[in-house]
Amino acid sequence: MASPTDRKxxxxxxxxxxxxxxxxxxxxxxxxxxxxxxxxxxxPEEGDSFSSGEAFGEVESVxxxxxxxxxIAGEILEINESLEDAPETVNDDPYGSxxxxxxxxxDEAGLEELIDAAAYDASLA
Numbered sequence: 479m480a481s482p483t484d485r486k487x488x489x490x491x492x493x494x495x496x497x498x499x500x501x502x503x504x505x506x507x508x509x510x511x512x513x514x515x516x517x518x519x520x521x522p523e524e525g526d527s528f529s530s531g532e533a534f535g536e537v538e539s540v541x542x543x544x545x546x547x548x549x550i551a552g553e554i555l556e557i558n559e560s561l562e563d564a565p566e567t568v569n570d571d572p573y574g575s576x577x578x579x580x581x582x583x584x585d586e587a588g589l590e591e592l593i594d595a596a597a598y599d600a601s602l603a
Contacts, residue, residue, distance in 0.1 A: 481506060481599050482573050486592035488549035489601070493573065494592060496583075501550060504577040505537065508602055510569045513539040519565045521546075521557040521579060528552065530588050534579065537568065550588040552581035 481487065485495040491509035495502045510516065518538040528534050528548045535546040557579050561567060568576040583589075593601070 481508075481595040483595040485573075486549070486589055486594065487598035488547070488592055490547045490549070492547060492549045494549050494589070496586075496589065499583050499586070500555065501552065501581045501583050502577050503549065503579050503581060504572055505546070505568060506598070507572050509544075510572045510576070513537060513544060513569075514541040515539055516565045516568045519561040519568060519578070521561070522554050524554050524557060526554045527584075528554070528581075530591075537565075546578065548581070549592055550581065550586075551584040553584075554579050555582050556580040 485493045487493050487506065491506045493504055493506055516537055516539045520536040522534050528551065530548060530551045532548055533545040534548045537544050537546060558577050570576065
């Protein structure tokens with residue numbers, strides 16, 4: 479399955495979908511598949527701020543626990559509260575209802591360090 483072309487990707491398997499100065503962030507289908515069945519998602523508080531590359535939460539699966547790294551610096555505007563009761567949504571729909579956080583970006587220049595879908599998919603081959 480090819481990654482959606484409307485977003486950017488980090489080498490750590492997070493995706494970012496930009497709308498103005500707000501970015502929606504999640505993990506890729508590849509990352510979700512590698513983790514296996516996700517049983518718990520730990521997300522930050524709204525209003526928390528993070529630097530690019532900083533851990534902002536964790537995803538726990540039946541296989542392991544993995545840190546979530548923010549691909550761009552910013553302030554958490556919204557968390558996907560539905561994941562508290564249904565963490566498996568990240569496996570079922572990682573590019574849609576399985577999103578993790580929405581962030582007001584500090585500086586859009588950080589987007590230049592991310593890659594497009596074609597480059598991300600090529601990195602997995």
